[in-house]
Amino acid sequence: MQSFKVLDHTADLKMEFSGENMEELLNASVEGLSIYLFEKTGEKIERTYKRKFDKKNEIDFFIGFLNEILYLMQSKKILPKLVLIKDDNVIIKGEKTEKKPLVEIKAATFHNAKIEREGNILKAVITFDL
């Protein structure tokens, strides 16, 4: 079961994402960022993007993914609906949107970034630079 929440951070944005596995974690982050930026999630599949990320460790992989998603959302105006992990690739599916993001997120940072397993749940806490 995937989910997200916004945590308090004085200057920037801190978010917690959770899911049962990495694929759910990626989808939770897409949902959380879509709602934070656009107040809605993607509904259609019009575009598909295939990307490879550094697999050195989970944090590098996840932050690489988040920065790619932010680029797609803010620069390419893509509202993602679904993320799949296939072999070495991450497949991002979504729709083109004309809606402007409400705020600008510069990047996901490594600062105090963590991914931990709590029982069956994988939890990630990430600070974004606004």
Place this chain on the structure above:
Amino acid sequence: MELKKINDYIWEISPFGDMKVPGKVYASLKLLDKIREDESLKQVTNVATLPGIIGYSLAMPDIHAGYGFSIGGVAAMDVDEGIVSPGGVGYDINCGVRLAKTNLKYDEIKDKIEKIVAKMFATIPSGVGSHGAIPKLSKENLRDVLIKGSKWAVEKGYGKEEDIQLTEEKGAFEGADPEAVSKRAYERGQDQLGTVGSGNHFVELSVVEEIYLPEVAKEFGIFLGQVVVFIHSGSRGLGYQVCDDYLRILGGATSKYGIKLPDRQLACVPIKSPEGKQYISAMKAAANFAWVNRQILMALTEKAIMEALSISPKILGFELIYDLAHNIAKFEEHQFQGKKVKVLVHRKGATRAFGPGRQEVPVKYRKIGQPVLLPGDMGRASYLLVGTEKAMEETFGSSAHGAGRIKSRSQAIREGSSRNIAFELKEKNIIVMAEGKKTLLEEMPEAYKDVNEIAQVTEKAGISLRVCRMKPIGVIKG
């Protein structure tokens, strides 16, 4: 963490653990109470562990928690032994502020502020991913921007030759390498010149309310009741991408140089390493982009005011006072322990504040010191200060850059959900226009520390002196 009181405005953190130098915090007791609430002091000590840092890991009076470096952090690195860190510059490379003066007197135009702000809002693109101020640039044109900086804008008719002289670094770093900037960074920057962006970026009309140093104010061309303009923006998507690209490259190289980091966001490499040189060349290119951006924003603001009031450039008298970077790393020479040293000064949310006599200060201001810009929140005040000899001696010529947040954005939105910030500000004769209501809530005056306190502490500590206080009268935000 123990803080040793040096005087009422300076506190020291003695080295512990891997710290190579002490930390030094410029704050009053009142500011210190707020500073202790977040992790900024821990970040000051983390920066003190970086190789080649000399003197102190410094914290300006507006310090608050960032990621890696604190916002308001200053660190000077020895050029031979030290490192360069993209985290010590930030994602918004050369985010900065410029202050321009006009011939307008507030009393004569106070009934037209709404009209001016509406015209500015219509003329100057703001908000997320905003574009359209100037046509999308070709790769070749953008390459020129990254090399020439402000000169490119002036050549294209955005501003005057004098503006270049009154911009830090004359609006262009030498040694910027457009080849060190990624294809994606080019793509993100192509249509963003002349855009404000979102968050705390703004264009603001202010009125000079109080003058503290009349002689210096006169040299800066400031008089009571005068309308002035602050512009706060940076390198937009191009800069964010350069930072992201190089955090990845440098993050992978840090261990190669045997550098142990307390925080991955402090990823760094020796200044003289191939990776370090490449990042510095790319950072310089992004900084040049930011100077062009603010130069164009100034030209758009001038056009908007002239059109709103149907006046000529001569009557408006729009002239740059100064343009300053506050997210930057710069090679500078300083006196340290009686010797001249060459250092790379990282200023992350801190502004240069050179005192009299320095060659880097425009000839026009060299006898008095450089203008130091301290914008506050959109409801209270902003300050113009002047750099001092003491700043040269103590902070590698650095000072505070703003008010600093005290409320998180989500807290501000929660607390302000039933408020109409634009209406409240209008009651105080401040006209505000923004792309979204959310921005206004996030940027409400109470979300920031009182800039009056920051300015006073800065002056009492001696690292800049107040020249005048200005009150906002019209603001556009993303």
